[in-house]
Amino acid sequence: METLEPILAEHPFFKGMPPELLKLLVGCASNVKFEAGDFISREGQEASEFFIIRQGKVALELFSPTHGAITVETLEDGDVTGWSWLLPPYRSHFDARAVDLTRAIRFDGKCMRAKLEEDHNLGYEMLKRFVRIIAERLSATRIQLLDIYGTRV
Amino acid sequence: MEHVFDSKAAPGRRAVLSPMVPEIFRVEKYRKETLDTYTLELKPASGTGEHRFGAGQFNMLYKFGVGEAAISISGDPTSPNPLIHTIRAVGTATKAMAKLKVGDTIGVRGPFGSCWPVEAAKGNDVLIIAGGIGLAPLRPVIYQVLAERRKYGKVFLLYGTRTPEDMLYRAELEKWRARFDMEVHVTVDRASSEWHGNVGVVTTLLKKLVLDPDNTVAMICGPEIMMRFVAMDLIKKEMTLDRIYVSMERNMKCGIGLCGHCQYGPTFICKDGPVYTYDQVIELLARREI
Numbered sequence: 187m188e189t190l191e192p193i194l195a196e197h198p199f200f201k202g203m204p205p206e207l208l209k210l211l212v213g214c215a216s217n218v219k220f221e222a223g224d225f226i227s228r229e230g231q232e233a234s235e236f237f238i239i240r241q242g243k244v245a246l247e248l249f250s251p252t253h254g255a256i257t258v259e260t261l262e263d264g265d266v267t268g269w270s271w272l273l274p275p276y277r278s279h280f281d282a283r284a285v286d287l288t289r290a291i292r293f294d295g296k297c298m299r300a301k302l303e304e305d306h307n308l309g310y311e312m313l314k315r316f317v318r319i320i321a322e323r324l325s326a327t328r329i330q331l332l333d334i335y336g337t338r339v
Numbered sequence: 340m341e342h343v344f345d346s347k348a349a350p351g352r353r354a355v356l357s358p359m360v361p362e363i364f365r366v367e368k369y370r371k372e373t374l375d376t377y378t379l380e381l382k383p384a385s386g387t388g389e390h391r392f393g394a395g396q397f398n399m400l401y402k403f404g405v406g407e408a409a410i411s412i413s414g415d416p417t418s419p420n421p422l423i424h425t426i427r428a429v430g431t432a433t434k435a436m437a438k439l440k441v442g443d444t445i446g447v448r449g450p451f452g453s454c455w456p457v458e459a460a461k462g463n464d465v466l467i468i469a470g471g472i473g474l475a476p477l478r479p480v481i482y483q484v485l486a487e488r489r490k491y492g493k494v495f496l497l498y499g500t501r502t503p504e505d506m507l508y509r510a511e512l513e514k515w516r517a518r519f520d521m522e523v524h525v526t527v528d529r530a531s532s533e534w535h536g537n538v539g540v541v542t543t544l545l546k547k548l549v550l551d552p553d554n555t556v557a558m559i560c561g562p563e564i565m566m567r568f569v570a571m572d573l574i575k576k577e578m579t580l581d582r583i584y585v586s587m588e589r590n591m592k593c594g595i596g597l598c599g600h601c602q603y604g605p606t607f608i609c610k611d612g613p614v615y616t617y618d619q620v621i622e623l624l625a626r627r628e629i
Contacts, residue, residue: 264547329568335500
């Protein structure tokens with residue numbers, strides 16, 4: 187039977203991951219599809235999963251009663267939705283909504299946490315990848331906060 | 340790649356006029372671009388002559404009785420008449436210019452400064468990265484490259500702005516995006532859910548771009564912080580500093596390197612800039628005193 191392993195191996199997030207470690211993750215992964223407008227996760231709900239986007243576009247949104255839904259970031263092919271599944275209390279901080287038809291690989295959070303605890307080599311490989319993403323998004327957020335296109339900077 | 344500054348061959352001001360004497364132009368068209376940005380199309384009040392310029396150069400625009408401001412030329416260098424300036428109303432002079440009407444007159448000194456390396460980039464891929472009003476000084480590059488499209492490799496335009504409403508030249512962006520020979524990506528810092536495009540800083544657009552670092556020339560214009568982060572990412576993508584060009588901005592007054600207002604380290608931005616290679620400014624960008 188064909189597994190998701192070759193698809194994972196090609197995804198930028200898993201670039202350089204030793205094949206024997208990648209094999210361990212396949213059991214937590216499944217193929218999913220979201221239509222444009224579908225919510226992938228909702229703010230405050232249990233973050234029981236994360237997604238790597240194969241194709242499409244996902245908006246991370248915050249809802250304000252006065253401004254409606256505000257998009258703070260969009261994610262595309264090759265991106266990963268987030269890390270709330272990794273840290274207690276395992277709650278999503280944003281709404282994630284498919285802007286276009288989006289194909290992704292879903293990873294079950296509990297399954298993943300168990301695997302990462304069990305095999306620290308795998309845990310370290312995954313953590314390195316998430317830390318890079320966190321650092322990139324932190325840096326981008328800092329620039330966004332400066333409002334560089336405004337008149338004050 | 341050799342450092343080639345097109346400014347050496349930049350079209351200069353007509354010799355008959357002193358660089359300190361403004362020539363009178365008349366507003367032919369006035370177009371509101373965004374809430375605080377507008378475009379003026381100008382023609383000589385005398386009715387004759389054309390104002391040749393190189394992509395990246397600027398003019399000193401004089402609102403009579405108010406003051407002067409250095410404004411990049413945002414029109415087509417291959418078709419310099421009318422003279423086009425896109426201006427953001429941020430200071431006394433530019434706010435006063437925002438009130439100009441068709442038929443009003445304005446003083447023009449210039450063109451001044453160095454140019455983007457459009458000629459030197461022939462045979463290379465061209466990566467144009469603009470932030471906010473920074474698209475205005477880069478639009479002449481796009482016109483010039485597209486006028487001789489076959490002489491360049493791939494052409495990328497990455498544009499970041501604050502919100503979808505702050506986007507400049509929207510109709511042209513859509514037109515460029517529809518071309519098969521140019522890759523255009525736009526992102527905004529924040530948007531409502533009505534916006535279908537990208538949200539995130541301009542550097543996020545660079546992440547997925549596959550570049551050939553030895554055969555690409557990058558031209559960046561926008562807020563200084565944005566240019567620093569973009570340049571950092573290009574260096575991570577193995578581009579060398581001499582292939583990265585930035586346009587600097589300081590308080591320019593005389594336009595000819597005499598008054599010293601725009602001194603930037605050992606150079607004057609009005610005369611030696613505004614376009615520099617990144618290796619010329621990388622040390623200066625890190626100095627707070629400058």
